[in-house]
Amino acid sequence: MYRRLLDQMPTAVFVVDPQGTISWANRAALRLVGATPEDGIGVSMLEFVHPDDQEWLVNSFLAMMAAKGNERGDGNPWMALNFHARHRDGSSIPVELTGAGAVDDPVLNGIVYEARLRQEDAMLRRTLVGVGVGDDADTLLATVTDMVVLPPIAIECAMVDIATSPPRVIAATGPAVAEAVRVVAPEQAPWGPPAIAADTWVVADHDGEPADTFTRLGVADVFHVAVTGTGREPTSIRIIAVTPVHHVVSDGPCQRLQRAAELAAIVVERAGADAALHHAATHDPLTGLLNRSGLSDMVDAGSELPVVGVLYLDLDGFKDINDRLGHHAGDQLLSVVATRIRHVVRGEDVVCRIGG
Template identity: 30%
Template sequence: MSEADALPVGLVHARQGIIADANAWFAEWAGTTPENVVGRSIDEFVVHAREDLLSKTDAAGPWVMLSRDAPERAVMMSRHCAGEADVLVLSEASERWRALSSLRRRYALADRTRARLELIMDSSVAFATATTEQRLAELLADATARAYGAEESTVYFHDADGSSVVAAGRDPFSGRFDPEVLIGRVSEPRRVVTAVGPAAADRLALGLGSAMETAGVEALIAAPLHHEEMDFGAFVSWFHHERTFDDEAAPLAEALAGQAAQALATLRLQARLAHAAMHDEVTGLPNRRMLEGELEKIVGSSGCAVLFIDLDEFKDVNDRLGHHAGDRILRQAAERLRASLRADDLVARYGGDEFVVACPVTDASTVREFAERILGALNGGPEDATALRASIGVAIASPESGMPGEHLIRQADLAMYRAKGAGGNQVE
C-alpha cells in the first residue's frame, strides 16, 4: 500500500479538473477503483467540482461538495497548488451535511430557531474557511457569544501535554478557579453543561460558585470540542446578567462545538500533510523541496554559505548492517547537526546520506570555522558510541551575486567531492 493510499482522506491530482491520479480513499468513496477514475472529470464524481476549480483559480477552499451519484453524501474539498496541477484533499462531510439539512428542516418554521440555524450555517462556513487554529478559536468565541447573547466566550484548546490553554477570549477567574476542572466536567462525559447561579455552579464543580460571584458571572454554558475519538478542548460562554437556558441551548452548543471540532481536525490533518510534504520521514529534517525554496530567500536577502555534507563510508555500513542501522546513523547525524546550528541556520536532508546546511554568513573564515565545528560534532566526543566521518564542501554567495540557490548547492557538492577525494572527513 502506498503512503497516499494509507491516508484517511481522499487525495486527487487534477489538471484543469481532469483526474491524473487518485488514492484508494477517493476511489472507494466514488465506488470504483483508482484506475477507473484517471482521465475523467472530477465533476463525474463531485457536483460542480470542476466548475469551481476552473472559475475560482485563486481559491483554496475548503468547499462542501455533494456526491454526483448520492446527493446525501458530501465531502469537504480543499485545493493545494503543485505546479500546473491541483492537489485536492477530500474528507468525509456527510454527517455534517445531514446534520445541517436536518436542522434546516426542523427549524424552518420558527423565527427564533431559524436565526439560530442561520448562525450555525454561517459559522460552519466561517469555520471551514479558517486557515489557522487561532482564527478558528476566535470565530468560535464570537459565534457562541452571539448565539447566546453572552458578554464573552472563552475557547480552550488542549496543548501537546494535554493541558487546557486559552485559545481565544479570556479566563474571567484570573486564577481564582482552575478552568481545567470545568473543562473536565464537559470533556470526560462529552456533554454540554449549564450553571445558573453559584449554588448550581458549586454542584457542577466545587469552588466554581464563589469564583463566579467574585468575577460577576451569573451563569455559564460549556460544551466539549471533540471529533470522532479526538478531544480538543471546550468553549465556555459567560453571562454577567441573569440567564436561563431553554431546551434548544444544548443542541445549539453541540452543533457549534461539533462544527468547530471537525474544522480543527481538518486543519490539523492538513498541517500534518503539509509538514510531511516538506520534511524527511527518517530524520524529521526539512527535505530537499523545502531547502530549495528557503535557500532562494536566504541568498537574496543576506547572502549565504552552503555546506554540502556527505557521510563517509555510509553505503558500506548500510549494505553490511542493513537499512535499520543506516537509518539509525542518519538520525544520529541529524541530531548532531541540529545541535550545532544557530538560530538562523537551516539544515536539510538532501537525499541518501547527504545533508545540506545553509547559513546567512558570507565571511569565508567564519564559514570555515563553522564547518569545522560541524565536522567535529559529527565525529562525536569520547562519550559518543558512534563516530561519524563526513566530507564537507563549502560554497558562498553574496546577495549581489544573483547566484541561484541550485547553482550554490552544486558548487558546494563539487567541493565536497574534492574533500572526499583528499581522504574524506575534512572540509574543502
C-alpha cells in the same frame, strides 16, 4: 391579554396591511430592527428591508394581495422567505420570514409575519465553506464562537486552547469570559477536565475560588465543553460560555455549546489533516527533519534576515554501510545522526536532510 402575550414572546411577530404598512408589531420584532413603537409601526415595511431585496419582496407581496382568499392560503403559513432586513443603525440582518394570510379577517386585515434570525444559518454556511476551501482554522473557530452568543439570551463565549500556559484564547466575545480564562487558575478551572457533553458549573453552588472570581466578574453560570478530534477523543480546545444570570434549565445554553463543539470538531480535524499533509510534504519521513522542499519554504520565509549561517554535512563512507550491511542499517544510521544533531543545535536552528 392576547396582545400582552404576543408582546412578551421572544419571537418577532408583526402584521402588514394590504398597502404594505406595518399595522402592528411586538417588542421582539421592533427590537430585531432597532425600532420603537413610534418609528416602527405605521410605516412601510420597506423601511426595514435591504435595498437589494426590496424589488422581489414587493413582487411577492403584491402577488399574494392580488390572489383570492383560497389561493392566498389565508390561515395557512407560506413557504419561508429568506432576505436581509435593515436595522435602524444601517446594518444588514439575515432573516427568515414566514407569513400567513389574514386579509379577510376584520381585525387583522393583513398578513401576519413571523421573523427568525438567520444568522446561525449564515455562520454555519460560512464555516462549512471555509472548511472546504481551507480557510484559517482560528478564523473559522471564531465564527463558531459567535454562533453561541446569538440572541435572545445574554451570554459570552470563548474558544480556548488550554495546552499552553497561559491558555491561548482563540476567540472571545466579551470581557467577562476573557478575564475568567485569564485569571482562573488552570487547576481550579471548571473546564480543565474534558467534558465530551456540555456541562454546567453553577457559581452559587461553590465556595472560595474560582467561585469568588466568577462572582467578581458578574458570572452566575459557567458552561463548557471539550472539542473532540479523531475518534471522539477530547482535544485541548475548550468552548467556554458564561451568563450573568443563573439558568434553572441549562439545556438551552448546553445545546448551543454542543452544536458549536460538533462544528468546531470538523474545523479542528480538517486543520489537523492539512497540517499532516503539509508536514509530510516538507519533512523527511525517515529522520523527521525538513526535506529539500521544507528548506526552500523556510529560506523564502526568512529571506529578509540580515545574516544566515549554513553548515553542510556529508556522511563519509555511508555508501559502504549500505552496500555491506544493507539499507536498513543505513536508515538506522541516518536516524541516529539526525537525532544527535537535533540534540546539539539551538532551538532556533534548523536541521534538514536534502539528499543521500
